[in-house]
Amino acid sequence: MAEQQTDMTGQEEVQGQQGAENVVYIGKKPSMNYVLAVVTQFNNGAKAVTIKARGNAIRTAVDVAEIALSRFINYAKKGSITTGSEEITNEDGTKSKVSTIQIPLSR
């Protein structure tokens, strides 16, 4: 699995994303780290946050959306979920395809 995801721990990244597109990239950390990132963005006034993931993190992305919506941001709702695939270049130069998912949440 060549995963080149940008991990974000919540607080730090969120600070720099004010006003920009609100995206939480899902990586290999525990789900709750990303749930916190999503909830924090809404608490900071974001109207919409998109959860993005690829490869194995897709499962975590769905978990994050479900946990956030059911426990923390009941006022938000899921938008239209999209999936796709991206070609990534492995360390040895070969290419492989990896599936992606985008889950938009909005209040």
Add this chain to the structure above:
Amino acid sequence: MAEQQTDMTGQEEVQGQQGAENVVYIGKKPSMNYVLAVVTQFNNGAKAVTIKARGNAIRTAVDVAEIALSRFINYAKKGSITTGSEEITNEDGTKSKVSTIQIPLSR
């Protein structure tokens, strides 16, 4: 991970599903097994097939949809993807929540 998914190998199950709701449940087998199951259902005349998965199989479900659509059933398109969560009872009687995904494909 207490996964109680119903694995299906394609051919056998597909035969019995003529006329019934066309669902492919994703389990732990290689993606191509499920891609074959989906493609077979369309080849047998199905107008719509829904891919369902939960837990870790969610990643495979997205892979299956992407591979099937891009390589085998170009004429089909994705419908509205839904996610949710289910409570499952573990072997020791405790309960835990697991995320689910449904990816509808139709021609």
